[in-house]
Amino acid sequence: MSPGEDQNRRLLRARDAMDRDFAKPLDVPALARIALMSPTHFTRSFRATFGETPHRYLQRRRIERAMALLGSPSATVTEVAAKVGFESLGTFSRTFRAIVGVSPTGFRAGARPVAVPVCFVKAWTRPSRFG
Secondary structure, rough: HHHHHHHHHHHHHHHHHHHHOOOOOOOOOHHHHHHHOOOHHHHHHHHHHHHHHHHHHHHHHHHHHHHHHOOOOOHHHHHHHHHOOOHHHHHHHHHHHOOOOOOOOHHHHHOOOOOHHHHHHHHOOOOOOOO
């Protein structure tokens, strides 16, 4: 295996940890340990490989999950924020608005059931920018 392939596998291992444990407190040093890299090298390599910093990837992942949870009225916005890993409702709302373009409450008010395959819905509603 080439050094580049090895590095990509380690980066994927860290990204998989973010996908799996997005609601847990994750920071760059912990993710760098998973990838067996220094925090600086991890951040630089992650951005070069995936096109965004680990922090932005994790935030986007959390917001994607929040969008799915907000489609159901069973949980309050505060409960959704906590379920996806935000400690502060203000930070959740600010981040949600920056990525999605509307507040969590506004998103919930506009959410409607869609009779389209889930894979298409995910592709259409995936946040594509950060701020």
